[in-house]
Structure formats: C-alpha cells, structure tokens
Amino acid sequence: MGNKRPGDLKERVEQAADAALQASGSVGPLELLMEMRLLAPSHFTSWRKGIIPALEDVIQGSPEKLRRSFGHFQQWARNRGMRPVKIPYQRNTPGDVVTLRVTLSGDPEREDFFNKRYVPGELSAAKTKQTVAKMSKPQDIVVFETVRQSVICSECETELNKGDFLFMEKDRPLCLNCADLNHLDFLPSGNAALTRRARKYSRLSAVVVRFARARKRYERQGILVEPDAIEKAEQECLGDEDQRMARREREATRRVAQDEKLVDEMAQSIRRIYPGCPSEEAEKIACHTAERGSGRVGRSVPGRNLEERALELAVAAWIRHRWTEYDELLCSGHERLDARELVRHKVREIIGRWKDG
Numbered sequence: 001m002g003n004k005r006p007g008d009l010k011e012r013v014e015q016a017a018d019a020a021l022q023a024s025g026s027v028g029p030l031e032l033l034m035e036m037r038l039l040a041p042s043h044f045t046s047w048r049k050g051i052i053p054a055l056e057d058v059i060q061g062s063p064e065k066l067r068r069s070f071g072h073f074q075q076w077a078r079n080r081g082m083r084p085v086k087i088p089y090q091r092n093t094p095g096d097v098v099t100l101r102v103t104l105s106g107d108p109e110r111e112d113f114f115n116k117r118y119v120p121g122e123l124s125a126a127k128t129k130q131t132v133a134k135m136s137k138p139q140d141i142v143v144f145e146t147v148r149q150s151v152i153c154s155e156c157e158t159e160l161n162k163g164d165f166l167f168m169e170k171d172r173p174l175c176l177n178c179a180d181l182n183h184l185d186f187l188p189s190g191n192a193a194l195t196r197r198a199r200k201y202s203r204l205s206a207v208v209v210r211f212a213r214a215r216k217r218y219e220r221q222g223i224l225v226e227p228d229a230i231e232k233a234e235q236e237c238l239g240d241e242d243q244r245m246a247r248r249e250r251e252a253t254r255r256v257a258q259d260e261k262l263v264d265e266m267a268q269s270i271r272r273i274y275p276g277c278p279s280e281e282a283e284k285i286a287c288h289t290a291e292r293g294s295g296r297v298g299r300s301v302p303g304r305n306l307e308e309r310a311l312e313l314a315v316a317a318w319i320r321h322r323w324t325e326y327d328e329l330l331c332s333g334h335e336r337l338d339a340r341e342l343v344r345h346k347v348r349e350i351i352g353r354w355k356d357g
C-alpha cells in the first residue's frame with residue numbers, strides 16, 4: 001500500500017467500522033479487522049468452528065498499525081455514542097460451551113479487549129437486548145465432512161476417509177463415536193421446513209459443513225439430529241403440506257408488494273437528501289440498493305428504516321461504480337482502498353452537486 005498520510009488510516013478505520021456496523025448491527029475489533037482486510041473472513045470462520053485455536057497468528061498488519069487502528073476505532077465508538085458490550089465468542093461442543101481465544105497467551109486483558117463489541121447507543125432497550133442475544137449465541141456444534149483422503153481420529157485412531165464426518169476438538173480431529181455424536185442421523189439440506197422441525201425436536205443437533213476449495217468457504221450440507229426427531233418432523237410436514245404451500249405463495253406476493261413500497265419510499269428519501277439527483281437516477285439507486293437478497297446497504301436494518309447515513313452510503317457507492325472509473329481501476333489491479341482514494345474527489349464533487357440541487 002506504500003506510505004500514506006497519517007489521516008488515511010483514521011478514515012479507513014471509520015469507514016470499515018461503519019460498514020461492519022451496517023452489515024451486522026454491531027462491531028468489535030475482529031469485525032473491524034475483517035472489514036479492513038487485515039483478517040480473512042475464512043480464518044475467522046475457521047476459528048469460530050474450532051479449527052484455528054488462536055486467531056492472533058493470522059491477523060495481518062504490524063503491531064504499530066494495529067495499535068493505531070484500534071485507537072481510531074475506540075475514538076470512532078465514542079464519537080458515534082456507541083454502547084460497549086462484552087460478549088465472548090463461544091461455540092457449542094457435544095458436552096459443553098467453549099469460549100474461544102483470540103490470543104495465543106490467553107491474556108485476560110487482551111481477550112477482554114477483543115470481546116468488547118459495540119452496539120449503537122441510540123438503540124431501544126428491546127433492540128439492544130435482541131442484538132446482544134444474537135451476539136451471545138454460541139456457534140452451533142459443527143461437524144465436518146472430510147475432504148481429505150485420510151484423517152486419523154486422535155482418540156481411537158480410526159481412519160476416516162473422504163466423505164466421513166469428523167468433529168474438531170481443540171484442533172484435534174475426532175470420529176463421531178469419540179465425539180459422542182454417533183447416535184445422530186444425517187438429514188441433508190434441501191427441505192427448510194423439515195430441517196427446522198427436526199432441529200426443534202432433537203435434544204442435540206449439529207450442523208454439517210464441507211469446505212468448498214473453489215469458493216474457499218464452508219458450505220452447509222445438512223444437520224445431524226436424533227432419528228426420532230426426523231421421523232416426527234416428517235410426519236408433521238406431511239400433515240400440513242398443502243397449507244404450507246399456500247402460505248408460501250401468499251408470502252411471495254406480499255414480499256413483492258413490500259419491496260415496491262420500499263423502493264418508492266427510498267427514492268423519495270434520496271431525492272429529499274439530494275434535491276439535485278435526477279429522479280430516475282434516485283429510482284435506479286433505490287432499486288439497486290434495496291434488491292432483495294443482494295445484501296446491499298438498502299437491505300440492512302438502517303437502510304430499510306431509510307436512515308440518512310445508510311442512504312448516503314448507498315448513493316456514494318452508486319456514484320463510485322456508475323459515475324467514476326472505479327470499476328476499471330479495480331479491473332486493472334488496483335487495491336480496493338487505493339481505487340477508492342483515486343475516485344474520492346470525483347465522488348465528492350457529484351455528491352456536492354446533488355446535495356445543492
């Protein structure tokens with residue numbers, strides 16, 4: 001990235017913190033590092049699933065850069081009136097809930113630092129409780145479908161082959177027998193109602209994932225649940241199949257109507273903030289950012305609530321992609337943040353014009 005003015009890091013941190021907050025309603029040091037591309041999301045996921053014992057090893061950036069970044073981050077949290085909540089990252093195992101460690105040493109003070117996450121201070125008590133509950137939920141028990149030709153169970157030394165299931169206990173592989181999960185049956189993904197009900201009726205359940213090399217991520221294959229639970233869930237699904245089909249159709253119709261209403265309101269809000277933005281442009285922006293399943297800022301909670309900050313982000317992103325050479329810069333190999341820097345001036349200029357009307 002080369003040498004940068006000291007102000008740049010601050011801005012990067014603030015942008016990353018905003019983006020992470022938009023994406024999930026809360027942000028801590030780890031979410032910040034992922035947004036800044038100093039921690040690979042795949043490493044974070046592996047850590048949460050128990051494959052990487054301590055994250056510290058895979059965090060990029062010099063100690064000095066990290067120290068300064070965290071300083072800016074805390075300043076950002078204060079300026080934005082964020083409320084700190086201390087919630088450790090945890091994962092379920094067959095007998096226990098395990099607290100994950102970020103540092104190799106397990107130093108309590110540093111662990112505390114990484115566990116301290118922020119939620120917006122203006123959130124209502126009920127919303128805060130909801131957000132905290134979501135953050136506190138331990139990672140499900142995860143079972144891996146082996147992708148290697150041969151893995152040896154670290155306890156009974158059984159050989160597991162490609163396609164067999166294994167559980168990771170403190171970065172050691174265990175066969176399902178040794179992990180006390182052998183009484184569960186595999187229910188492949190594909191039928192959402194059946195899966196949901198089987199999980200509900202099973203006292204113990206696990207999620208089965210497989211690492212997809214091409215996409216560099218874990219993909220859900222199904223769940224492990226008690227055989228009785230599958231049977232009960234199947235009966236229940238057979239009993240109300242017609243009803244569920246009718247409901248699905250009703251819901252699909254309702255969703256279309258909701259989406260249209262959201263796009264209309266969003267386009268109006270954009271025009272209010274940016275009187276100089278042509279109305280067909282405002283509509284295009286709203287359509288794009290509010291697209292269902294897109295994961296764009298218009299689909300986030302602040303976006304759907306038409307909060308000004310979310311709409312500003314949506315408009316800035318639109319301008320960057322449509323009105324500047326940003327995409328070409330990315331295509332020609334520029335780093336994302338460098339490319340942003342190069343088009344920043346142009347984006348600001350257009351925003352200014354639209355704001356002034």
Ligand SMILES: [Zn+2]
Binds near residue numbers: 175
């Ligand atoms: Zn074993």
